[in-house]
Amino acid sequence: MQLLINGLIAGSLAALIAAGLALVYGVLGVFNLALGQIVLVGGYATWWFCQVAGLPLFLGIPAGLVTGGLVAWLTFILFVKPFYKHHRFLPLVTTIALSMILDGLILLLFQERPRSILPGMKETMLLFGGRVSSEQLVLIAFTLVILFGFAYLFHSTAVGRRIRAVVQHDHAAMSLGINAPSLHTLIFVLSGVFAAAGGIFIGIDQNLTPTLAFPITIKAYAAIIAGGKGNFWGAIVCAYLIALLEQVVVGIHWFGVFYIPAGYQQTVALLFIIVFLLLKPTGIFGSVSRSA
Amino acid sequence: MTSIQYSATVSPMPILSLNGISLTIQNHRILQDVSFDVKEGEIIGLIGPNGSGKTTLFNVLSGFLQPSKGTIAFRGQDITTLIPSRRARLGIGRVFQHFGIFREMTLEENVRVALEALPREQRRALGDLEELIGATLEMATLKSHAKQKAGSLSGGQMRLLEIARTLKSGKELFLLDEPTAGVSPKMTHQVADIIQELKKKGKTVLIIEHDLPFIGRICDRVVVLDLGKVVLIDEPEKVRQSRALKEIYFGADPTT
Numbered sequence: 009m010q011l012l013i014n015g016l017i018a019g020s021l022a023a024l025i026a027a028g029l030a031l032v033y034g035v036l037g038v039f040n041l042a043l044g045q046i047v048l049v050g051g052y053a054t055w056w057f058c059q060v061a062g063l064p065l066f067l068g069i070p071a072g073l074v075t076g077g078l079v080a081w082l083t084f085i086l087f088v089k090p091f092y093k094h095h096r097f098l099p100l101v102t103t104i105a106l107s108m109i110l111d112g113l114i115l116l117l118f119q120e121r122p123r124s125i126l127p128g129m130k131e132t133m134l135l136f137g138g139r140v141s142s143e144q145l146v147l148i149a150f151t152l153v154i155l156f157g158f159a160y161l162f163h164s165t166a167v168g169r170r171i172r173a174v175v176q177h178d179h180a181a182m183s184l185g186i187n188a189p190s191l192h193t194l195i196f197v198l199s200g201v202f203a204a205a206g207g208i209f210i211g212i213d214q215n216l217t218p219t220l221a222f223p224i225t226i227k228a229y230a231a232i233i234a235g236g237k238g239n240f241w242g243a244i245v246c247a248y249l250i251a252l253l254e255q256v257v258v259g260i261h262w263f264g265v266f267y268i269p270a271g272y273q274q275t276v277a278l279l280f281i282i283v284f285l286l287l288k289p290t291g292i293f294g295s296v297s298r299s300a
Numbered sequence: 301m302t303s304i305q306y307s308a309t310v311s312p313m314p315i316l317s318l319n320g321i322s323l324t325i326q327n328h329r330i331l332q333d334v335s336f337d338v339k340e341g342e343i344i345g346l347i348g349p350n351g352s353g354k355t356t357l358f359n360v361l362s363g364f365l366q367p368s369k370g371t372i373a374f375r376g377q378d379i380t381t382l383i384p385s386r387r388a389r390l391g392i393g394r395v396f397q398h399f400g401i402f403r404e405m406t407l408e409e410n411v412r413v414a415l416e417a418l419p420r421e422q423r424r425a426l427g428d429l430e431e432l433i434g435a436t437l438e439m440a441t442l443k444s445h446a447k448q449k450a451g452s453l454s455g456g457q458m459r460l461l462e463i464a465r466t467l468k469s470g471k472e473l474f475l476l477d478e479p480t481a482g483v484s485p486k487m488t489h490q491v492a493d494i495i496q497e498l499k500k501k502g503k504t505v506l507i508i509e510h511d512l513p514f515i516g517r518i519c520d521r522v523v524v525l526d527l528g529k530v531v532l533i534d535e536p537e538k539v540r541q542s543r544a545l546k547e548i549y550f551g552a553d554p555t556t
Contacts, residue, residue: 172409179364
C-alpha cells in the first residue's frame with residue numbers, strides 16, 4: 009500500500025511535467041530537453057520568493073509559476089522559434105545547450121545544498137495502511153485539479169478546440185484563420201507553467217537539488233514516448249505507470265531473496281521506453297499521430 | 301477592413317492578381333514567373349502534369365510558402381508577406397487534396413472551430429453560431445452525423461464537409477485541390493453540385509483537377525502549368541483542342 013501511495017505521489021509529479029511536454033510535442037513536434045531545468049527554476053523561484061523574500065505561500069507559488077512560464081517563453085523565443093521551422097530536431101541541440109547554461113546558473117544562484125519550500129518535519133497520517141503527509145494529499149489533489157482543469161480547457165473551450173485543430177491538421181487550421189504560431193508560443197509557455205508546478209511539488213514534498221533536472225527530463229520523455237507521441241492522456245497515464253513501476257521495482261523483496269538497490273530506480277524509466285518501443289512502437293494509445 | 305461591397309459587375313479590380321511569382325527551393329525552380337489575374341466570380345481550372353507546380357502554387361497563395369520573387373494581391377491589397385491565418389481572415393479558403401479535416405473532432409466541432417476562428421465582427425454578421433453550424437452540416441447533408449468523429453466519414457463526405465465549412469465561414473476565394481480525389485464516383489456528382497453552388501453564390505474558385513471533362517463543365521477559364529510555367533490560359537474548349545496540352549501530356553508529335 010505504501011508503494012502505491014508513493015507511486016501516486018511520484019506519478020502526480022511526473023504527470024504534471026509530462027502533460028506539458030506531450031502538448032508541446034503534439035503541437036510543435038519539438039523536443040525541449042531543458043524541461044527538467046525549467047522544473048527546477050520553478051521550484052527554486054518559489055523557494056526564493058517564500059524563504060528569502062518572505063512572501064506567503066499563496067503568493068510565492070503563483071510567482072514561481074509565472075517565473076516558470078517566463079523562462080519557458082524566453083526558451084521558445086531564443087532557442088526554439090528561430091530553429092524549429094528549418095528542422096524540427098534542431099531544438100534538440102539548442103535546448104541541450106540551454107539545459108547546460110541553466111544547470112550552471114541554478115548552481116550559481118541557489119548552490120548545491122538542498123532547498124525546501126516548506127522546511128521542517130511533516131506530520132504524517134496513516135491512510136489505508138500507508139503513511140502520507142497532509143501536504144502530499146494536497147499535492148495529489150492539486151495535480152488532479154490542474155489536470156482536470158486542463159482537460160476542460162482542452163475539450164470544451166474555443167482555445168482548446170483551436171489547439172486540437174492545430175495538432176490534427178495544422179495547415180487546415182491555419183487556412184481557417186487560426187493563428188498557429190501564436191498558439192505555439194502559448195503552448196510552450198503553458199508547458200513551462202506545468203513544469204514549474206512540478207518543481208514546486210518537489211520543493212514542498214522533498215528537497216530541491218541542482219542535479220535533479222536531467223532524470224526529470226528523461227522520465228517525462230519516457231512517459232510521452234510510451235503514451236504515444238503527442239498523446240496527452242497517454243502521457244499522463246504512462247507517467248503514473250512509470251512512477252508506480254519505479255516504486256515497485258526497488259520496493260519489493262524480490263523472490264524473498266534480494267532487493268534492487270534504489271540507485272537503479274532511474275533506469276526503470278529507460279527500460280520502460282525500450283520494452284515499449286519493442287512491443288508497440290506507437291505507444292499504448294498510439295493510434296493518433298501527428299499529421300505531417 | 302472597409303465595408304465596401306464588391307460585386308462582379310461593378311468591380312473592375314481582379315479579386316486575385318499574381319505578378320511574376322517564382323519559387324526556387326535548393327536550386328530547383330519550382331515556379332517560374334507565374335502571372336495571371338482572376339476576376340471575381342470566375343471559376344478557373346488549374347491543370348498540368350504531376351510535378352508541374354499546381355499544389356505548390358496553392359501553397360504560395362495560402363501563405364505556406366514564400367515566393368522567391370513576385371507579388372500576390374487580393375482585392376488590390378498586397379498579401380505576399382501575410383501569414384496564412386491573416387490571408388484566411390481576408391477571405392481566402394483552402395480545400396486540401398488529402399482532406400483538411402480534423403479527424404479526431406466531431407463534425408460539429410469541425411465546423412465550430414472554423415466559425416470561431418473568424419474575426420469577431422464577421423462572425424456576428426453571419427448570425428447565430430448554433431444555427432450556422434446546423435446549416436453548414438445540412439448543406440453537406442451530414443446533419444445526422446453531427447456528434448460523430450469526422451475521421452469516420454467517407455472521402456466524399458469529408459470533402460462535402462470541408463467545402464461547406466469553407467463556404468459557410470464566409471470565404472470569398474476558394475482554392476480547391478483535387479476535390480474529387482479520394483471520392484467515390486457516386487459522390488463525385490454531389491461534390492460537383494456543391495462547387496456549382498459556389499459559382500451560383502458568386503464565389504471565386506481556383507480548382508486543381510485531373511478530370512478534364514469535369515473541368516470543362518464547370519470552369520470559365522483554364523490555366524495550364526508545365527514545369528512551373530504558365531503555358532496557356534484560355535477557355536476550356538480551346539485548351540482541350542490546343543496542341544500545347546497534347547504535347548505536355550503525351551509528348552510532342554513528330555509527324556505534325
